[in-house]
Amino acid sequence: MADRFTKMHGLGNDFVVIDARERPVEMTPARAHAIADRSFGIGCDQLILLEPSTSADVKMRIFNADGSEVEACGNATRCVATLLGEPSVIETLGGMLRVTPADGGAEVVLGEPVFDWEHIPLAMPMDTRDMPVAWDELEHGAAVNVGNPHIIFFVPEADAIALDELGPRIETDPLFPERVNVNVASLDGENQLQLRVWERGVGLTQACGTGACATAVAAIRAGLVKSPVTVSLPGGDLIIRWAPGEPIVMSGAATRVYDGETDWTRFG
Structure with a gap:
């Protein structure tokens, strides 16, 4: 059975989004790096893995192109908001984010900035x-x-x-x-x-x-x-x-490019 993904971008910052809420996907740094490779993989700046959350509507994990898992990505958050299609709370390593889809994009409420x-x-x-x-x-x-x-x-x-x-x-x-x-x-x-x-x-x-x-x-x-x-x-x-x-509020575009299917085991 093939695994599905969605290719998206926020102002050219592009993502492979995998919805693993119902069918778990094992993700390692090496696999994320292989998927993100633009010559031998699907190609993206970040890989986004959506998982079930016990404290929010969805948990969003973010892997950079080098395979490292990071805390936050504002452009990816807008893209996920458009996929969810309704006001939602997203759990990330960087905290809880409130999102509201808008025409052609989304508004994201981040937490307060930290300066210490x-x-x-x-x-x-x-x-x-x-x-x-x-x-x-x-x-x-x-x-x-x-x-x-x-x-x-x-x-x-x-x-x-x-x-x-x-x-x-x-x-x-x-x-x-x-x-x-x-x-x-x-x-x-x-x-x-x-x-x-x-x-x-x-x-x-x-x-x-x-x-x-x-x-x-x-x-x-x-x-x-x-x-x-x-x-x-x-x-x-x-x-x-x-x-x-106050929290930071970001508004901007998000674009769904295409939906695809693959077998994640091809990427290690």
Whole structure:
């Protein structure tokens, strides 16, 4: 009997979504990595495994393209919301997420952002609003945890940064015990940001929902923008709303590309 999956994307950040709520699927890092391979597998930035939950409507597990399991993915959450088709609560390693499908996409309510250095986490105490560290021209970063760890750099032109070279260096720096997602952003009009993301375990990506959330929060904290914030990524725009002491709300598109069948044992 073949196993079914759905290929989806949120602004070009693409996923293989497996609904294992009724028929369990064993997933290992090696299998997830093989499925995500664009030459020999199905190909995706992340593999999403849906499982039963005792505390929410569904449990969502997220595997990056390198096979590592991670806490959160905003674009994938919007995609899952459209599959569920009704307001739902999704359990993730990063916490409970409330989702509401909308025309062509979904709204996701994440938890409150976390700024304490030990909860990013960082390897040593420092001011996460203005970090006294630098990697070449990227300096004075801000760190935010929005279910997963992010560092954000505000620069004059996001497109001018060699993120393909700096991203992996920063991601794997010993300062970040659990690695980190790297965001470079520039102002692009009133309450608008241009953003590029090096995603932990993935690389350069067309869009990163949690990166957009973390960047908008850092920009609001720094007084650069006011909520709601339009974050423009290579794959499209996300709208982020946040006020101190409140959860983050993200709105954006989600697209169902096709449904397929395969045998997961082919991937190890």
